[in-house]
Amino acid sequence: MPKFSLDFTIHPRLQPIKQQLFWALAALSLLAILASLLLEELVFLALPFGVLLAYQALVDYRVIYYLLFTTLPLSTEVFFSDSLATDLPTEPLIVGVLLLYILLVLTKPKTISGAFWLHPLSLLLLLHFAWTAFSCLLSDSFTISLKFTLAKLWYIGCFYFMTGHLIRKEKQLHHLWWWVIIPLAFASFKVVAHHALLDFGFKEINRATSPFFRNHVNYAAVLTFFLPILYFFGRNLKKWSWGQLFIGASFCLFFFGMLTAYTRAAYVSLVLSVVAYFIIQFKLMRWALLGAILAVVLAFGYLIKDNNFMELAPSERTISHKEFGDIVAATYKLEDVSTSERYYRWIAGARMSTEAPWVGFGPGTFYTYYKQYSLNRFQTYVSDNPERSGIHNYFLMLLVEQGYLGMLFFIFFLFYGLILGEKVYHQSQDVRQKRATMGLMMMLVIISAFLLMNDLIETDKVGSFFFFAMAILVNFDLRNRALLNSPKDVSQ
Template sequence: MRGAALALLHRRPWPLVAWALLVPAGIWLAVAMEQLIWAVIPLLVLVAAYVVVDLLGAFVFLGVLIPLSTELDLPGGFSTDFPVEFYTIGLMFAYFLWLLGNLKKRFPVRMVLHPIGLLLLAHWGWTFLTSFSALHPLISIKFFLAKSWYIVVYFFMAGSLLQQEDGIRRFFRAALWVLFATIFIIMLRHAAAGFTFDSANKVMAPFYRNHVDYAAIMTVLFPVVWYWPHGFSAKKSGSRWHLLLVLWLLLAIQLTYTRTAYISLLMAAGLYVVLRLRLLKPALVLAFGLAVGGLLYLASQNRYLDYAPNYQTTIAHHRFDNLIEATYKLEDISTMERFYRWIAGVQMGRERPLLGYGPGNFYEGYRPYTVTSFKTYVSDNPERSGIHNYFLMLLAEQGFPGLFLFVALLFYAFFTAERLYHRLPKGPKRYRLLSLTLGLGVITSFLLMNDMIETDKVGTFFFIYLALLVNGEWGV
């Protein structure tokens, strides 16, 4: 298609002439009207033309944008991931037009009819349904729309386009090149600050909101880097450069001082053993049983109150070793603030068990359900942050059905991965499957301490990994 487009431009160059005239016109209007948007219009036209000519290339460009994207505050208390969210919306409409070009042949039937696709659609549909009973429906509708273009682009579009090894390699190579570039810049800044724990958050701008986002994208992509020579590279062999990149990435993760990232890597290693030994079902049953048993134990006779923090000694720490010590003493402010919100989330789920308080409405409704004895110095929450546990967020905002649908989606994805792992012969497809599955394991670990599916650094890869898992099930 790209070659045909170039041949057409050679015969009829008027689109290039028109674009060449549009560039100075846009710059002149931007200066005259003092609005930068006019200068951006020629770039948007160029991007739109590229999308038409090479849809896969346009999707691969997402890999470039995701590590570079930053949070941008909008009027009305809303925010967006700029520029990746706007680009995602544009790709969604381009994908719709591409489908309409040959709907019978291009419609992603296999993605829709696969149990992972059906569970994802059910999860998506429940998000839509609970938006109408929400505490603030406008917030929920915005949440639903954002989730919609994530699912359409990163699951359905990814499943339609990333069906060949070359396309998969191009996407992840683009993402990793830019990721390592941001790592290099951030480590230089961090080195100038002495690699201190206290400066870890300050050196992230403008690429990452905080050290957790930075650690998350590195950890989510670590299995891809680990298996790159055998699962993604055309050379199919390792090298000293690969080993250096792995060690560099591990060092960068270490220097984020993010406990969840460390635990996630350990859990990914455990997941690998579980997959190899076909122990996934008993492992998930055990994990589910321990979670339910722990909740019942803490709820019985209000035992959870025995773990309430001391308000005076539960503070923020400026040294990582002090933070680790405070964590197991239950005197770390971030951990105890999580408990404060988790308790509220459970109480919200008990109050509205069927429909919850509506997607995106945790902040609007959690105050009356907090327990004062767990209050910390940061409980005023001026930054309007969430519950920091995706599963409890679903319980509070979408009730028990919303939680069940998402857990079922995760369970089935891991069951599919285990089945495929033992069905595939040793080779690139099996190594790619391992990298995707371990990446999903890392994301699941992060969801226990954060609510990150609707963020560009994690949610994008969550849906892409699911899409590639479905493609693997169909032998693609």
């Protein structure tokens, strides 16, 4: 099992006052409990935990980062109103880690890797964020776009730049995976057990995923992109050790959970990740990406020629099915209501893109405006969209909300990351790093496949690992460069 290497001892400068700090925290906790009882507000109970986290940040800020990854599988979405929601406890921790990183940059700039910041992938990510911020300033709904942009800021700062600072070698990645996999296995076991009590019914899966996962798509996505991580992580462990047995059991649990999540995108993306494995092995990533671009262009060209997209309009046979097998058959026949609803929103998004092609309507604004650009011919009985969900295609969402440049900047970032990962894999001399790289690459391929049908990159359980994987690839690339320039093992 894992051997954690974090130092939890108190900082030397705090040793003389540790007893005073203890009593101060105890008094604060008592006051918070009294205030909560007298004012009937549970929010006061969070105050001692906030102070404790601040104290831990002074002792060893790395613990806060690891704690964040431990809580990611267990986070739950809390709604304060129809338009205001957050993920607890992760979102406050994400903001806290971002603030810690900013303090590090300001107070200890020499500890920050300039090579990481100046890496081409980092520069492409900064360009992507800069355009998001620019389109926010020109947004038709500035308040909505500002919330979206701030969330993007702390996701990038926490999961990309703080990861780049803390997780620089495969050994550190090895330790971190334990902090994620153990709670994720617990959350997955809860869902599977709850779903079993519901006879693994298709309609009941969303009931089983609560409270740890928003819905069956989010649940299936996380389990799917962790399957290659578990496989290659397990291969890096000692054979027949307790750790490897636990990872093997978790792999079986995740695979079964993915199968019973009844999510078509999960099955397709897992197959694509296996195909990507061979693409990476034979150094065909550039050709694969070029082929993907060509396929999209040809498909789009066919749909707009002579208005062929009208053939996709729903008919009286387009219904919401109660069994997963019926959905698969209906998808093949283009008669499934969820697919038809996607057409409804995609066509609205395409029409919106012609209205504001360069800067878009503003980050996060698709839901606000899309219905006035929709075609009634494609409307279904689920088009009221009471859950306020998005366009269900991240690339099209960027086109609508940030214009052509916004979409292209993200595509450049994604494609370069995939090309970089292939290079890192073949240049890695350490077999453990090689396996870790392949796991991260297959994770990115699965997330990218989901982005074609969903907007999951803005959620804490998916977007976090997307930026995390990119940061690790950059550090592995920098390590490989150092090894090429020096015969000595830089891991020492």
